[in-house]
Amino acid sequence: MKTLNEQISDVIEQEPVAVFMKGTPQMIMCGNSHRALQALHAAGAPITAVDILPDPRIRQELSSISGWPTIPQVFVRGELIGGADITEELASSGELQQKLDDALGADRAQDVKVVALQLA
Amino acid sequence: MDAATIRELLEAAFPGAASVDVEDRTGGGDHFQVTVVSTAFDGLSLIDQHRRVNDALASPLADGSIHELRIRTKGTK
Numbered sequence: 127m128k129t130l131n132e133q134i135s136d137v138i139e140q141e142p143v144a145v146f147m148k149g150t151p152q153m154i155m156c157g158n159s160h161r162a163l164q165a166l167h168a169a170g171a172p173i174t175a176v177d178i179l180p181d182p183r184i185r186q187e188l189s190s191i192s193g194w195p196t197i198p199q200v201f202v203r204g205e206l207i208g209g210a211d212i213t214e215e216l217a218s219s220g221e222l223q224q225k226l227d228d229a230l231g232a233d234r235a236q237d238v239k240v241v242a243l244q245l246a
Numbered sequence: 247m248d249a250a251t252i253r254e255l256l257e258a259a260f261p262g263a264a265s266v267d268v269e270d271r272t273g274g275g276d277h278f279q280v281t282v283v284s285t286a287f288d289g290l291s292l293i294d295q296h297r298r299v300n301d302a303l304a305s306p307l308a309d310g311s312i313h314e315l316r317i318r319t320k321g322t323k
Contacts, residue, residue: 157314158314158316193297194297194300195300195304195307195308196300196307196314196315206293207293208292208293208296209296209317210316211296211316211317211318212292212293212296215292216292
């Protein structure tokens, strides 16, 4: 089994848009995760969500990889975009949609899925 | 943690900032909105601006005394 660190890195590198959040898009457990998802939806993003709540190690490993202390964290094609504030700000200025168009194409799928990490 | 302490940390990290504003959003001393306008942000991307604020507040973020942090930053240009 891959380590938690490897699993998180895989999601960041392989998913078009990865969102590490509290809860899932079906059951959001934090207002800031909600804000980030709303902004991503508005910009027409596909979303691969990872719930960080099942184990505190998820958040520790994630922050050690990203250097970002808070949740949520949004990545587009492996690049950290930011947390809820930046995602909202970029969505309202139109930059987020532009970034998604550039990275994923304008006719991208907008699927929402959830990845559960395997905990040892 | 009170808003004044957060403000002191930010003022120490961004000396001469055009403005530093800290709001305790819930009154509970752990949900904060911080707004910083400083020349330190000139020419930096939004994410690097936020990284600077996160760095300034690294200790209260790490020990959990800040539970939620909302950040707004602006350069002066």
